[in-house]
Amino acid sequence: MMVATSDEDLMRAVQGGDIAAFETLVDRHKGVVFGLAFSMLRSREDAEEAAQDTFVKVFRSRDRFDASRSFEPWLLRIAGNTSRDLLRRRRVDTQPKARSVEEERLAHWIVDPQSAGREWSEATRQIVRQEIELLSDRLRLPLVLKYVNGLTNQQVADALGISLSNVKIRMGRAKDVLQSRLEKLMERS
Amino acid sequence: MAAQREDPDAERRPDEPGAGDEARDGLPASAARDALEREALAAGRQPAPLHDLERHPPASAECRRIRIAQRDYLDGELDPAAAGEVEEHVHRCRDCALALSRLELEVVRIRKATAEDRDAVAVVPADFTARVMRAVGELVVGTGAAADDAGLSAPDDFTRDVMARVRGEFRREKRRTRWLYSISGRPGHGRLPTALGRALRQVALPVAAFAAALLVTWIVTRSMLEGADARAAIEVVTARDAQCFEAADGAWRGLAAGDLVEPGARLRTRSLGGATLRWSADEDGRDGIGGAGRAERPLGTGAAPVDVVLHGGTEATMLREPGLALVAGDVSWSAGRAVEIRLRDVAVVRLSAGEAFVSLEDVFRADAGLDGVAGVRARVEVLTGTALLERGAGVVESVAAGTVAWFEGLEPTQFEPVASLAMLARSRQDANGDAGRATGVRPVAPVAPRWVGRVVAAGSRAPIAGARVTVLRPGRDEPEELQTDRDGRYELIADPSHVDTLVVDVTPPREIGRACAVRGRVVSLLGRDLRSRSLGDIALDDGAPLRGVVLDPARGLRGPVRVVPWVVDETFGTVEPLEQLAVPVVGLEGAAQGSFAVSRLPQTLDAGETLVLALVDGDFVRCARIVGTDGVVHRDAQPVELAVPLGRAVELAVDGHAGALLTVLETVPGLPSTVCALVHEGVADAAGRLAFHTIGGGELRFVDPDSDAVFEVGLDPGSGLWRPGGAALEHARVGVAQLRIEGVLQRSDDGMRTVTSLARGRRFARFGPVGEGGRTLVVTVHDAVRPAPPVCQVFARSPDGVLGFLGVHDGASAPVLELPWQAAGAGDLELVAIGADGSIGRLRVPQGTEVLDSIELRAPGVIDLGGVASSVVAQYRVVPLDAPGGVERWRTLGGAVGVSVGRLEAGRYRVVEAGVRSWECSVPVGGRVVLDASMLIAPGASTGGAPR
Incomplete structure (x- = not known):
């Protein structure tokens, strides 16, 4: 029976000059890293760039990795920092757009889940999605990394470089903000 | 309405035990509350809506603990024992069960809304690994040929960019390696085995670092080193606007993070805005950097060390040690004395012992955490932003900008303001790196205002x-x-x-x-x-109702007289009557004065929103008073006064309109001009005059019958007649009555289109190009049962699934509705009409159709679960059986939350109670079906099975 080599063993091998081990690591984690970058940058092109940069940085810093510790948090932190740096450079382009009058009108009429027929549920979905997009990054990212990327709270904390409790605080805050905005739309409709 | 419950908590006795405890009379608390709420229902009071749970604080410490854990429970973040505890609790505590279902709804919404995104993030470019490995292969061997030897294909266009960066990095890496070997005492001996090299570095670095500390101290105290030989390897760790000059080529150049300045270069810096440089001694034992800025070097050691480790974040500066910068994730050291640290961006500081001064600046992205242990005395100063300081065990302390917090161990002991604005400015200058080295100045009096x-x-x-x-x-x-x-x-x-x-x-x-x-x-x-x-x-708002009086000395009100709160949003041009909060005026029958009290007024007003109380007399809005603006509802001690304006006889003269049908709109005082109190219509006499009687107080606007333009009506001082005058108010025709709805389509010369509709006081506009391929449809709407259809909005769904708004149908005319986009692709369109009462109608429009017949609206139906619903709250799924693949609806029902599911299209449905019991029924158009035992179906019965 084949025994899966741990990430840390692979990193030891990489530190010893085994480049094939690094390929295994890239294959193993590219989904998480690319997904993380995509969620943070909202652009496939930027995400590809950031994900590649991440692995190049990992390789470049291989000697600094302490193999007695877990590999994944270290990787996520590098991935998060890389994407954040890119995001900072792209920040001007990625400001969430303000809600248009038309969207506001649709939101007024469609958001009520109790009256959601088949056609409205799609519209409701879009409105919730749009409200998520309108959140500030500090609230949006924990939420998206959790529910879109499927990361655990601890992984989100590693990726964003914040504490576990702050992940929870921000996620709770994001949900509160979403709920409050949707309630307001419902009240209006 | 006046008896409407303001807050269910108000009915809870102060000494009532928590939901998980036993209440008086031996009843469980949830049962007792059920009884109270059923009482409320029986008395006709409005049950609390689901989202009002926020107003229900947890009733016991156990409930509070469970509520806190609920989100983790839903996210699967609890261990099995804790999850079991939550499940066990919500089975016996209805409040917490409700709270859980509400949180679950949040998660369901988010998951549904982000389904597409989940698919998107899961797709990694097919050749991703190959690209990375090509880049990495190049990093290792430095040549493309060797990469090929490693079984990697030649770089493509994309890879070339990466390769260029990697080659540069490789060169830097080689230089670093050379330097490290040299300080380890083995200069010029070529490559060492990796393990040995690492061991040497581990030993040699602290030694070299200590030497560097001594040297740098000497250099720094020698004041500036501008112009000195810089023999160090200097790595730029972070940089914003940093520039340096190397003698090798004589040109100033910008520094970017990751750059390595050649050892031995004669180095001068011109600007180090925000840059952090890291340098170490070279083999000659000389190092240095010219100009002002921050750089990194090891800190001296001594007894009673303070271990400081930075996690996360991007930059930190030691203030007590001029010129020392810390880089997150890279630095861990001990100091023999108190240290003062300034952090930028995100950082977590761990302090082991001794005393530390931490100031946080630009915590714009995130929260900083101070994770201390007993014995630490820390001073935390937040210059901008807000820091959330974690004190272990999940306790978070919020420290706002301009605050200094002292922490003894894990407890904040004292908060004080930042000493002075001068200090703030000084700190900021330091942070920008352009005002000399960080100075370690500690705040002193005077205290900032x-x-x-x-x-x-x-x-x-x-x-x-x-x-x-x-x-x-x-x-x-x-x-x-x-x-x-x-x-x-x-x-x-x-x-x-x-x-x-x-x-x-x-x-x-x-x-x-x-x-x-x-x-x-x-x-x-x-x-x-x-x-x-x-x-x-x-x-x-602390729950007290807003009280007011209605003054009608002329006794001109006809009634029924109500007070209705309206939200006016000038930004979106909307006015929205909050009919659900309307209250009758008491004591006005036969009297000149009455009173009212409005509860549950919205306090969450957006900027630009105004809250008014409008006096509605039968169908007329007589007057309105502003009671809220700038996001807050004003509550003076005095009651709100609504005085009925007096009407007057008016004669309107319009030249050249003899015998024409004239229309005058009368607005409501206190409400925007789009809201009409009354429409005065009549045929002008031979002199073009029209006489009518106003209800008083509002402005008059004349609608020109020729152009539909609207004009203000002013008094002619000469004749004493009211005359239309002034410029046209709007190009679009406005709705002609408050409750009537009309959609207006306009084309402009530039090919753009504006559609304005006034719907129940709400005005919407949409803009878009008039496409050449746009289609014109003539649609009427009729009701399946009722003689006249209700006002409805009509939408169209394109063949590719895009839903667009067509217009508003008032149920009487046959408006021309134009598709809002070019007919995209081939296929049938679907028109959907939604009535204000929830009725719905659909019409499939075959491709190429120009003129349609009618959309049939079908009034919505209701399923009533009153006879079968659980006494406790449970979730019910409502599954449409006539429309395979149709969207299921689910609701949490029972007790005071409600026992019916409304706004259902006619058809057959299955109702499933929490996977336990199921019923099937047919909902007629506009009808109400009361579920009973005869409709119960056996578990496992097929979806399409007949009701039993």
């Missing part, structure tokens, strides 16, 4: 402690988050230099409830005497 605001209860003016106050100042991206103290006070550092307004949001503590949060209140500082340091009070 503060502005103080208060949050109070609207009715009693009692202070509200624990409210969260978010303040946004102009020019700052991130708001400051504060909390009111026991006197309801919050404080800001005064910064009068460039501030004229503050935007203040207030979120009340949980026990008061979220519904009365104040959002976006603009506090103007212009004209304020800021020496008083007062920002004034912000009033939160």
Whole structure:
């Protein structure tokens, strides 16, 4: 029976000059890293760039990795920092757009889940999605990394470089903000 | 309506035990509350809506603990034992079960909304690994040929860019390696085995670092080194606007993070804005850097060390040690004395012993954490933004900008303001790196001036402690988050230099409830005497109703007379009557004065929204008074007065319109001009005159029968007649009555289109190009049962699934509805009409159709579960059986939450109660089906099975 080599063993091998081990690591984690970058940058092109940069940085810093510790948090932190740096450079382009009058009108009429027929549920979905997009990054990212990327709270904390409790605080805050905005739309409709 | 329950908590006795405890009379608390709420229902009072749970604070410590754990439970973050505890609790505590279902709804919404995104993030480019490995292969061997030897294909266009960077990195890596070997005492001996090299570095680095410390101290104390030989390897760790000059080529060049300056270069710096440089001694034992800035070197060691480790974040600066910068994730060292640290961006500082001074700046992205242990004395100073300091065990302390917090061990012991604005400025200059090295200046008196605001209860003016106050100042991206103290006070550092307004949001503590949060209140500082340091009070609704009187000395009201709150939003041009909050005026029958009390007024007004109370007399809105604006509802001690305006006889003269049908709109005083109180219509006499009687108080507007343009009507001082005059108000025709709806389509010369519709006082406009391929459809709407269809909105779904708004159908005319987009692709369109009462109709439009017949509206039906619903709250799924693949609806029902599911299209449905029981029924058009035992179906019965 084949025994899966741990990430840390692979990193030891990489530190010893085994480049094939690094390929295994890239294959193993590219989904998480690319997904993380995509969620943070909202652009496939930027995400590809950031994900590649991440692995190049990992390789470049291989000697600094302490193999007695877990590999994944270290990787996520590098991935998060890389994407954040890119995001900072792209920040001007990625400001969430303000809600248009038309969207506001649709939101007024469609958001009520109790009256959601088949056609409205799609519209409701879009409105919730749009409200998520309108959140500030500090609230949006924990939420998206959790529910879109499927990361655990601890992984989100590693990726964003914040504490576990702050992940929870921000996620709770994001949900509160979403709920409050949707309630307001419902009240209006 | 007056008996409507304001807050179910109000009915709870103060000594009533928690939901998980046993109540009096031996009844479980949830059963007791069920009984209370059933009583409320029987008395015709409105049951609490689901989202009002926020107003239900947990009734016991156990409930509080479970509520806190619920989100983790739903996210699967709890261990099995803790999850089991939550499940066990919600089975016996209805309040917590409701709270859980509400949180679950949040998660379901988010998951549904992000389904597409989940698919998107899962698709990694097919050749991703190959690209990375090509880049990495190049990093290792330095040549493309070797990469090929490693089984990697030649780089493509994309890879070339990566390769260029990697080659540069490789060269830097080689230089670093060479340097490291040299300081390990093995210069010029070629490559060492990796393990041995690492071991040497581990030993050699501290030695070299200590040597560097001594050297740098000497160099720094020698004042500036501008122009000196820089023989060090200098790595730029972070840089913004950093520039340096190397003698090798004589040109100034920018420094980027990751750059390595050649050892031995003659180095001068011109600007080090925000740059952090890291350098070490070279083999000659000489190092240095010219100019001002920050750089990194090891700190000296000594007895009683303080271990400081930075996690996360991007940059930190030691203030006590001039010129020392810390880089997150890279630095761990000991110091023999107190250290003072300034952090930028995000950082977590761990302090082991001794004393530390931590100041946080630009915590714009995130929260900083201070994770201390016993024995640590820390001074935390937040210059901008807000820091959330984690004190272990999940306890988070919020420290706002301008605050200094002292921590002894894990407890904050003292808060004090930042000493002076000068200190702030000094710190900022230091942070920018352009005003000399960080100096380690500690704050001293005088104390900076503060502005103080208060949050109070609207009715009693009692202070509200624990409210969260978010303040946004102009020019700052991130708001400051504060909390009111026991006197309801919050404080800001005064910064009068460039501030004229503050935007203040207030979120009340949980026990008061979220519904009365104040959002976006603009506090103007212009004209304020800021020496008083007062920002004034912000009033939160504490549940007291807003009271008022109606004055009708002429007894002109016809009734029934109600007071209706309206929300007017000038930004979106909307006016929205809150009919559900309408209250009758009491005591007006036969009298000149009556009274009213409106409860549950919205406190969450957006900027630009105004809340008014309108007096509605039968079908007429007679007058309105503003009671809320700038995000807050005003509550004076005096009752709101609504005085009925007196009408007057008016004669309107319009030249050249003899015998024409004239229309005059009368607006409502206190409401926007789009709201008409009354439409006066009549045929002008031979002189073009029209006489009518106003209800009084509002403006008059004349609709030109030729152009549909609207004109203000003014008094002609000469003739005493009312005449239309002035410029046209709007190009679009406005709705001609308050409750009538009309859609207007306009084309403009530039090919753009504006559609304006006035629907129940709400005005919407949409803009878009008139496409050549646009289609014109003529649609009428009829009702399946009722003689006249209700007002409805008509939407069209394109073959590719895009839903677009077509227009409003008033049920009488046959408006021309134009598709809002070019007919995209081939296929049939679907028109959907949605009535204001929830009725729905569909019409499939075959491709190429130009003129349609009618959409049939079918009134919605209701399924009533009153006879079969569980006594406790349960979730019910409502599955449409006639439309395979149709969207299921689910609701949490039972007790006071409601026992019916409304707005259902006619058809067969299956109702499933929490996977336990199921019923099937047929809902007729506009009908109500009461579920009973005869409709129960056996578990496992097929979806399409006949009802039993």
